[in-house]
Amino acid sequence: MNQNGLLILYTGHGKGKTTAAFGMAYRAMGRSWPVAVVQFIKGKWMTGERLFSKEMPLLDLYVMGEGFTWESEDLSRDQKAAEKAWEICEKLMEEGRHKLLIFDEITYAMHYGWIDVERVRASLRKRSSEQTVVITGRYAPEALIADADLVTEMKPVKHPFEHGYKAQPGVDY
Amino acid sequence: MNQNGLLILYTGHGKGKTTAAFGMAYRAMGRSWPVAVVQFIKGKWMTGERLFSKEMPLLDLYVMGEGFTWESEDLSRDQKAAEKAWEICEKLMEEGRHKLLIFDEITYAMHYGWIDVERVRASLRKRSSEQTVVITGRYAPEALIADADLVTEMKPVKHPFEHGYKAQPGVDY
Numbered sequence: 001m002n003q004n005g006l007l008i009l010y011t012g013h014g015k016g017k018t019t020a021a022f023g024m025a026y027r028a029m030g031r032s033w034p035v036a037v038v039q040f041i042k043g044k045w046m047t048g049e050r051l052f053s054k055e056m057p058l059l060d061l062y063v064m065g066e067g068f069t070w071e072s073e074d075l076s077r078d079q080k081a082a083e084k085a086w087e088i089c090e091k092l093m094e095e096g097r098h099k100l101l102i103f104d105e106i107t108y109a110m111h112y113g114w115i116d117v118e119r120v121r122a123s124l125r126k127r128s129s130e131q132t133v134v135i136t137g138r139y140a141p142e143a144l145i146a147d148a149d150l151v152t153e154m155k156p157v158k159h160p161f162e163h164g165y166k167a168q169p170g171v172d173y
Numbered sequence: 174m175n176q177n178g179l180l181i182l183y184t185g186h187g188k189g190k191t192t193a194a195f196g197m198a199y200r201a202m203g204r205s206w207p208v209a210v211v212q213f214i215k216g217k218w219m220t221g222e223r224l225f226s227k228e229m230p231l232l233d234l235y236v237m238g239e240g241f242t243w244e245s246e247d248l249s250r251d252q253k254a255a256e257k258a259w260e261i262c263e264k265l266m267e268e269g270r271h272k273l274l275i276f277d278e279i280t281y282a283m284h285y286g287w288i289d290v291e292r293v294r295a296s297l298r299k300r301s302s303e304q305t306v307v308i309t310g311r312y313a314p315e316a317l318i319a320d321a322d323l324v325t326e327m328k329p330v331k332h333p334f335e336h337g338y339k340a341q342p343g344v345d346y
Contacts, residue, residue, distance in 0.1 A: 015323060016325045023191070026196065026225055100343070154189070170273070
């Protein structure tokens with residue numbers, strides 16, 4: 001097993017997946033590592049993460065833009081956006097400038113068939129042994145779980161949205 | 174249900190509990206919230222979090238000091254340290270200066286009987302409705318799960334320590 005760069009998966013239906021990935025970014029920056037985050041969803045609002053990252057010189061945040069909501073009528077547009085985001089991920093791995101790369105909620109793009117799982121696996125295998133990659137999202141493909149060094153399933157025990165709670169800035173985004 | 178301050182629990186045996194809590198700190202600071210973290214364990218080394226937090230004016234980090242390792246021969250010393258840490262938590266909640274408070278790995282102190290669960294519940298109930306409290310650690314007491322607004326169990330699917338992996342700076346601490 002590679003003692004340097006790891007492949008880490010945070011999956012499952014519970015809350016805390018993206019949050020844990022951002023916590024890893026935070027920890028890595030404490031060690032002065034350059035960190036890249038590619039967010040495949042959550043492009044709709046200015047999240048706390050995005051506001052904070054502006055002040056973080058070590059953090060490069062790529063947020064999938066305009067209309068990338070998985071709710072679009074025109075599915076080919078979503079697919080194109082997902083492909084473009086994945087190309088950014090591949091480019092970042094090739095460049096090798098970042099020691100930690102977070103592909104946030106990329107699993108949905110694989111789940112819906114927008115990105116080919118085998119292509120993702122091949123690119124991950126080619127990456128430098130110095131790079132740790134964190135992948136988050138529900139429905140992580142089995143083949144990726146098999147490749148990963150660390151997999152945690154976030155299991156919802158109690159979820160505030162079940163009780164009519166509305167997402168709040170600062171806590172949820 | 175209180176729509177402002179939440180009680181959030183990250184428990185279970187999987188990795189990502191403390192990391193998710195730190196991710197929440199990161200998100201909250203993006204919203205300019207003052208954040209307090211009381212770490213009940215992990216006082217043994219300079220973690221990435223500690224290094225990073227030094228540069229974060231919004232973050233107050235309290236790390237339980239010297240010898241608080243749960244491995245001490247003198248158990249009364251561990252108990253005293255846990256009590257002292259809990260007093261800090263209570264004081265922070267009373268002061269009300271922080272909108273997010275993280276009591277990291279406090280569950281162990283309850284699990285081992287160093288801190289009384291009912292005392293913790295009473296203090297949490299008394300806190301300002303503006304305060305969100307995040308509690309992390311394995312073995313979260315049932316009574317606390319009942320009180321919490323959001324509970325996620327981090328379930329290990331695959332854990333690198335099973336395969337002879339050694340914890341590394343920047344990734345694990």
